[in-house]
Amino acid sequence: MLTITDLKKSFQEPGGERLPILDVRSFHLDPGEQVALVGRSGSGKTTLLHIIAGISTPDSGKVVVDGRDITRLPEPLRDRVRAEKIGYVFQTFNLLPGFTALENVMLGMSFTQGKKDEPRARNLLERVGLAHRLKHKPTTLSVGEQQRVAVARSLANRPKLLLADEPTASVDAKHQQQIIDLIRSTCREDGVSLLLVTHASEIASQFDRVDHLEDFNTQEANAR
Amino acid sequence: MNLFTIAWRSIQQRALASALTGFSMALGVALVVAVLVVHNVVADSFQRNAGLGYDIIVGAKGGKLQLVLNTVYHLSTPVENIPYSLLKEFTEGQYKPYVTKAIPYCLGDQYEGQRVVATVADFLGETEYARGRRYEFASGRNFTPDGDFEGVVGALAAHRTGLKVGDTFSPTHGVRDDGQGHKHEPFKVVGILAPSGTPNDRAIFVNIEGFYLQANHAKPVEEAKDHHDAPKTEGMKHDHDHDDHEHEHEHERLPENQRELTAILLQTSTPAAGILLPNKINEGPIAQAVLPIREIRGLFDVIVEPIQMLLLALTVLIVIVSGIGIMVSIYNSMNDRRREIAVMRALGARRSTVMSIVLIESIVLSMAGGVSGWLLGHGMIALMSPMIADRTGVSLGLAPFVAWELALIPGLVLLATLAGYLPALTAYRTDVARALVASP
Ligand SMILES: Nc1ncnc2c1ncn2[C@@H]1O[C@H](COP(=O)(O)OP(=O)(O)O)[C@@H](O)[C@H]1O
Ligand SMILES: [Mg+2]
Numbered sequence: 046m047l048t049i050t051d052l053k054k055s056f057q058e059p060g061g062e063r064l065p066i067l068d069v070r071s072f073h074l075d076p077g078e079q080v081a082l083v084g085r086s087g088s089g090k091t092t093l094l095h096i097i098a099g100i101s102t103p104d105s106g107k108v109v110v111d112g113r114d115i116t117r118l119p120e121p122l123r124d125r126v127r128a129e130k131i132g133y134v135f136q137t138f139n140l141l142p143g144f145t146a147l148e149n150v151m152l153g154m155s156f157t158q159g160k161k162d163e164p165r166a167r168n169l170l171e172r173v174g175l176a177h178r179l180k181h182k183p184t185t186l187s188v189g190e191q192q193r194v195a196v197a198r199s200l201a202n203r204p205k206l207l208l209a210d211e212p213t214a215s216v217d218a219k220h221q222q223q224i225i226d227l228i229r230s231t232c233r234e235d236g237v238s239l240l241l242v243t244h245a246s247e248i249a250s251q252f253d254r255v256d257h258l259e260d261f262n263t264q265e266a267n268a269r
Numbered sequence: 270m271n272l273f274t275i276a277w278r279s280i281q282q283r284a285l286a287s288a289l290t291g292f293s294m295a296l297g298v299a300l301v302v303a304v305l306v307v308h309n310v311v312a313d314s315f316q317r318n319a320g321l322g323y324d325i326i327v328g329a330k331g332g333k334l335q336l337v338l339n340t341v342y343h344l345s346t347p348v349e350n351i352p353y354s355l356l357k358e359f360t361e362g363q364y365k366p367y368v369t370k371a372i373p374y375c376l377g378d379q380y381e382g383q384r385v386v387a388t389v390a391d392f393l394g395e396t397e398y399a400r401g402r403r404y405e406f407a408s409g410r411n412f413t414p415d416g417d418f419e420g421v422v423g424a425l426a427a428h429r430t431g432l433k434v435g436d437t438f439s440p441t442h443g444v445r446d447d448g449q450g451h452k453h454e455p456f457k458v459v460g461i462l463a464p465s466g467t468p469n470d471r472a473i474f475v476n477i478e479g480f481y482l483q484a485n486h487a488k489p490v491e492e493a494k495d496h497h498d499a500p501k502t503e504g505m506k507h508d509h510d511h512d513d514h515e516h517e518h519e520h521e522r523l524p525e526n527q528r529e530l531t532a533i534l535l536q537t538s539t540p541a542a543g544i545l546l547p548n549k550i551n552e553g554p555i556a557q558a559v560l561p562i563r564e565i566r567g568l569f570d571v572i573v574e575p576i577q578m579l580l581l582a583l584t585v586l587i588v589i590v591s592g593i594g595i596m597v598s599i600y601n602s603m604n605d606r607r608r609e610i611a612v613m614r615a616l617g618a619r620r621s622t623v624m625s626i627v628l629i630e631s632i633v634l635s636m637a638g639g640v641s642g643w644l645l646g647h648g649m650i651a652l653m654s655p656m657i658a659d660r661t662g663v664s665l666g667l668a669p670f671v672a673w674e675l676a677l678i679p680g681l682v683l684l685a686t687l688a689g690y691l692p693a694l695t696a697y698r699t700d701v702a703r704a705l706v707a708s709p
Contacts, residue, residue, distance in 0.1 A: 091706060092702075095701075095702045095705070098615065100614070100615060100701045100702050100705070101701075101702045120619075120620070121619050121621075124614070124617055124618065124619045124620075125617065127615070127616075127617045128616065128617020128618075129617070133615050133616070135612075135615075135705065139608070139612040139615070139705070141278075141609050141612060141613075142282070142609075143278040143279065143281065143282040144278060148270060148278075151270045152270055152275070152613070152616065153616050154270075155270045155271070155272075155275065155616075155618070156613070156616055156617040156618040156619070156622060157617060161270060198616070202617070
């Protein structure tokens with residue numbers, strides 16, 4: 046489903062020198078597989094997810110998503126791969142405040158060639174337990190509910206890969222487990238591969254496979 | 270959800286700013302529409318009426334435009350008189366071959382602020398004031414050549430003075446109603462004109478024969494003798510031709526040597542006559558001949574058109590400023606929306622897609638403002654139209670739409686695209702990765 050080889054990413058320091066962030070020699074994710082990615086803050090987890098999603102480009106290396114090396118695709122095609130194959134759950138939900146819960150999920154369907162499937166959007170919100178909140182704007186929802194809308198939105202286009210970037214970090218402790226269960230069960234039901242970034246060990250420990258970013262980053266990148 | 274809905278949501282989110290910028294656009298467009306329509310109506314009615322069916326106006330030497338404004342539009346200060354004998358030159362004298370019709374015209378009286386035109390029955394009777402259009406009577410009839418004390422009232426003048434068929438009225442001398450004017454013997458209203466959309470709606474017409482019999486309208490005989498001996502004899506001859514009419518009147522008509530005219534309206538026999546005749550008349554010492562259409566054309570070219578172009582330019586400028594307002598409003602919102610745009614990109618939207626959303630937003634705002642402004646403009650004109658008709662006699666009609674208004678649509682879309690371009694470019698250039706990690 047996802048194969049990364051020899052991925053390098055550095056950022057330009059304000060001083061001018063390049064600061065290496067990522068140097069991933071090899072990373073692989075099978076279809077339907079669920080992995081927790083652990084790493085300390087600032088280790089480059091978000092940067093990695095951005096590259097996988099085609100939001101950022103690496104300095105070098107290959108990122109093959111569902112058989113296509115997205116690093117070789119022009120931007121519009123990367124956008125398309127992202128729209129059709131990848132779901133993204135953010136730490137801060139990133140719902141659009143002007144749109145209702147249902148519209149936020151529909152928005153996820155707006156940027157693909159496919160038709161807008163409102164029954165599916167309703168169904169997704171039902172699955173995350175928000176059937177009674179369809180017409181609510183994000184600000185009238187609790188943070189837990191907001192993140193559930195975001196999860197529903199990430200699955201709107203039947204992605205093959207779900208990237209979740211610390212999805213519970215902004216959710217109150219009471220609802221964190223609910224969100225994790227929701228993400229994991231929906232991914233399992235729909236056969237979606239899951240790459241979930243977290244630095245909470247109690248969450249990581251629930252996964253069969255836990256990867257540490259420091260393990261495949263080279264010494265140089267780790268030594269920063 | 271289509272891009273239009275997404276753009277509309279963003280407009281709704283900034284409801285106040287959107288409403289204000291849209292409103293300023295509406296005002297600008299309303300003004301453009303008003304100027305366009307008024308321009309067109311004014312130009313059209315002025316120029317359509319320039320001759321009222323006559324090619325040449327003969328009057329005393331002096332201001333050409335003033336002569337036209339006086340005789341055709343019933344505007345401006347009165348002009349000097351010309352001798353009555355001049356009329357004979359057109360009806361039986363040296364200029365006869367050049368003209369098919371010569372209408373005598375006496376001005377200078379008024380009734381309750383409406384100008385009184387003393388003329389012959391023919392003026393209202395047979396003249397086509399515009400192609401295929403003749404004066405029609407809302408009630409009554411035209412005055413007859415023998416009805417010396419009969420008068421006909423224009424539609425608007427009737428409305429203002431309240432004169433009806435059967436009423437009598439006494440014009441006063443002097444165009445301005447300063448109370449100093451001398452009252453004359455009454456005329457009887459025999460007809461009310463239907464609205465013609467011409468300046469004659471504002472005038473009252475009386476039989477020139479009755480007019481001459483009013484106090485102060487006869488030229489002192491000595492003066493007539495001194496200066497116009499030859500025309501006098503010609504005039505006498507004419508009197509004899511009409512002797513059979515004379516006995517029908519219980520009063521004596523004014524001898525022609527005591528008569529004066531303000532103007533003579535001419536229809537020329539050939540286009541060439543329209544060029545030759547003015548030259549001949551203007552060479553003479555007493556009178557000038559003007560081509561009303563040319564004078565009005567000149568007035569428009571030199572004064573009215575430039576003023577209206579200036580007005581149009583100013584109103585278009587207001588629309589452009591409104592466009593800049595829309596640009597500023599959207600541009601200011603871009604900072605807050607950077608993250609929303611990044612989220613849409615993360616959901617798979619292309620750069621060009623988020624750019625389109627912002628452009629659509631600008632176009633929707635402009636068009637919404639434009640459509641309301643268009644309605645507002647025509648609403649304003651519809652409300653003002655009775656007042657304009659009352660003041661000027663120019664009826665705006667039911668649907669005073671101007672073809673140029675159609676240019677508003679592409680114009681606004683172009684303006685909106687230009688206005689939206691800068692903020693749309695900001696959307697296009699949004700650094701998604703950076704905007705996503707920036708604290709919300
Ligand atoms: N656009 C950028 N320009 C420069 N430095 C960046 C940029 N994005 C991230 N970084 C830096 O790269 C490092 C990794 O960031 P990030 O991937 O967000 O870490 P994590 O998600 O693991 O906390 C941090 O030191 C961060 O400051
Ligand atoms: Mg991070």
